[in-house]
């Protein structure tokens with residue numbers, strides 16, 4: 001049983017590569033410039049945890065953080 | 070085609086326009102990477118070449134010591150008279166110039182363009198599929214970005230041959246001959262000036278019109294210089310880069326039947342395959358100018374020199390990517406830097422990805438079986454952008 005998983009995009013690092021959005025569309029929102037934010041409050045539903053890690057490991061700017069508690 | 074003497078010592082005297090590099094640069098980068106993270110040549114008035122991911126990343130993020138005012142390594146460094154914002158802009162000018170161009174290139178905007186790109190691909194395939202053979206570079210991959218960007222800018226797709234010639238003159242011949250470069254740049258300016266004037270009298274909806282209407286950070290319309298510079302950038306940056314990306318992908322599939330069959334059988338792998346082709350065959354090497362002395366990965370770099378920011382070499386660094394020299398079409402972790410890192414991330418990356426995806430999907434739907442034509446010869450572009458320029462295939 002895992003704890004609550006949250007993800008966060010660091011807006012100062014994100015350069016809008018959109019890798020996260022294409023790999024895990026449910027978990028990210030893009031602004032009008034194509035820069036990403038976590039969708040909602042960043043809570044990752046259990047069934048999307050793998051996708052969250054996939055997005056993180058494909059962000060060229062290391063802008064995505066995932067915490068588990 | 071290089072006009073320079075052939076290279077005999079890659080570590081101390083490299084040349085990115087040497088025929089050996091053009092034909093097959095990968096072993097050269099591997100050799101350099103194991104020797105020194107940042108090598109230097111006296112050619113082109115002094116150039117550094119980082120080949121590790123770490124060194125490339127450090128330079129890409131360092132806008133204090135490295136300027137983007139020159140982004141192509143050439144034999145000469147004349148006064149800068151025609152900037153192409155935002156690619157040639159440094160902070161603080163970079164961000165406002167880039168923000169003007171980002172909205173038309175978001176993933177959502179690309180979805181709207183996608184149907185036209187699918188049509189373009191099929192029109193091109195119609196022209197050669199019955200022949201059982203084609204040059205996939207000259208007859209297919211080259212035309213897709215030309216027509217797509219023309220469609221976005223609202224200029225005739227039929228003018229594509231002009232764009233292709235200008236780009237060849239600017240990015241290949243112009244490296245060695247400034248007169249050719251300037252002539253092409255002036256022709257482009259005249260071409261776009263006419264389009265701008267035409268829209269001022271007869272407004273319509275396209276990307277040129279958006280730029281004419283756009284306001285700079287001071288609330289004033291952009292100067293004609295700025296609009297022309299950005300249009301030159303979109304045309305130059307948008308065409309042979311993606312043409313090369315599509316061409317290299319088709320080249321890979323033509324010589325690797327296992328990957329070709331797998332991609333036909335498992336189309337859901339396409340997004341991963343595209344990223345892997347981008348990593349393994351990254352088309353674009355940008356440049357920076359050293360403005361202040363600094364140290365990169367232990368190597369001192371000095372002003373007065375350029376840096377070839379080799380994203381392609383970084384993407385083959387085995388300390389960053391496992392099996393970096395292998396093409397693994399379902400590679401799951403792929404933090405490649407094909408579109409750059411940091412503030413200069415390619416504005417057109419979403420467009421390029423969409424074009425590559427559509428180009429391969431439409432091709433594989435209609436031409437699932439193809440191979441290199443043993444009687445033909447594959448040739449590669451020289452210098453800044455790497456991709457096949459002649460790619461003879463047998464279809465079926």
Ligand code: SF4
Nearest residue numbers: 014015017018020059
């Ligand atoms: S992949 Fe990274 S840089 Fe790209 S949009 Fe997502 S968070 Fe931003």
